[in-house]
Amino acid sequence: MQATLSALAEPNRRQIVELLRRKPRAVGEIVERLGLRQPQVSKHLRVLSEAGLVQAHPVAQQRVYSLRAQPLKELDDWLEPYRRTWDERFNQLDDVLRDLKRKKEKRDGHGK
Amino acid sequence: MATASSTATTKVTLPSDREILITREFDAPRDLVFKAMTDPDLIPRWWGPRGYTTTVDKMDVRPGGSWRYVVREPDGRESAFRGEYREIVAPERVVQTFEWEPMAGHISVDTATFTEHDGRTLVTTRSLFSSKEDRDGMIQSGMEKGLRETHDRFSELLVELRDSAR
Numbered sequence A: 001m002q003a004t005l006s007a008l009a010e011p012n013r014r015q016i017v018e019l020l021r022r023k024p025r026a027v028g029e030i031v032e033r034l035g036l037r038q039p040q041v042s043k044h045l046r047v048l049s050e051a052g053l054v055q056a057h058p059v060a061q062q063r064v065y066s067l068r069a070q071p072l073k074e075l076d077d078w079l080e081p082y083r084r085t086w087d088e089r090f091n092q093l094d095d096v097l098r099d100l101k102r103k104k105e106k107r108d109g110h111g112k
Numbered sequence B: 001m002a003t004a005s006s007t008a009t010t011k012v013t014l015p016s017d018r019e020i021l022i023t024r025e026f027d028a029p030r031d032l033v034f035k036a037m038t039d040p041d042l043i044p045r046w047w048g049p050r051g052y053t054t055t056v057d058k059m060d061v062r063p064g065g066s067w068r069y070v071v072r073e074p075d076g077r078e079s080a081f082r083g084e085y086r087e088i089v090a091p092e093r094v095v096q097t098f099e100w101e102p103m104a105g106h107i108s109v110d111t112a113t114f115t116e117h118d119g120r121t122l123v124t125t126r127s128l129f130s131s132k133e134d135r136d137g138m139i140q141s142g143m144e145k146g147l148r149e150t151h152d153r154f155s156e157l158l159v160e161l162r163d164s165a166r
Helices: A002-008 A011-022 A027-034 A038-050 A069-108 B030-038 B132-165
Strands: A054-059 A062-067 B011-013 B019-026 B053-059 B066-072 B078-089 B093-100 B108-117 B120-129
Touching: A002 A011, A002 A038, A002 A069, A011 A027, A011 A038, A011 A054, A011 A062, A027 A038, A027 A062, A038 A054, A069 B011, A069 B019, A069 B030, A069 B132, B019 B132, B030 B093, B030 B108, B030 B120, B108 B132, B120 B132
Parallel strands: none
Antiparallel strands: A054 A062, B011 B019, B019 B120, B053 B066, B066 B078, B078 B093, B093 B108, B108 B120
16 A cells, blocks of 8 residues: 555656556557656656556567556555545535525525 | 536545645535635534534634634544634635644645636645645544444444334
8 A cells, every 4th residue: 555655656657557547558658658768667667566556568579568456446445435524525515505506596586 | 306416526636645635526606615615604514524513613714814623423522623724715715724633733734726617616625744644644534434434324224224124
């Protein structure tokens, strides 16, 4: 969990994860899309790989990286109760806003 | 009644080591959303978790003014949240500090931004903590509360099942 969080704290590494979410990609393609130099990208990929977030497969002459779902799933599970607390708050806020809207419409004279 | 807002989802992301970003859209213009979030009479109706009672002890909505909410759990346990307003730009932005009294000293600076589009309002709250440990601690405390709520909901479900079995 902590390794996942540290690995994702860096914006370029988050961007790599975003890229790989759509499909596995070769290192060259990641370099091109990010506009970074190859050694930098390799360094980021190494950190992501050590955190278990990506894995490499050799395809022909290239190394193709793909995303590993497990650490992301764990991160999501960790965030879920916090998200739910806010979700519940906001659902209650929806009710308050519905009331305020109704009152405003009445006051403005075009109530339904 | 089914409304678009009932399907709105709360998104939580971690843009950096010391931040939590929460976004949620509401089916109301932003002056109303701003009002609901800054009116002491309205806070008790939505701020606390379901089944909890929230009382506004202090709420002086102006830069430098302080706020304090007391939340009472169904079992009678009480704890308070407090902070200070740093910036109030109605109906666009509120910057305030946030602190849970049992964990005093672990303070976040929360910036809420309200943007309106076609009569709907997107609320973005960015919480900045002084360390990664504080940030993670806040998420963890949500976990405890979340678990308790799940338990509450489960109890409700049991009551419903019991009643429908009669």
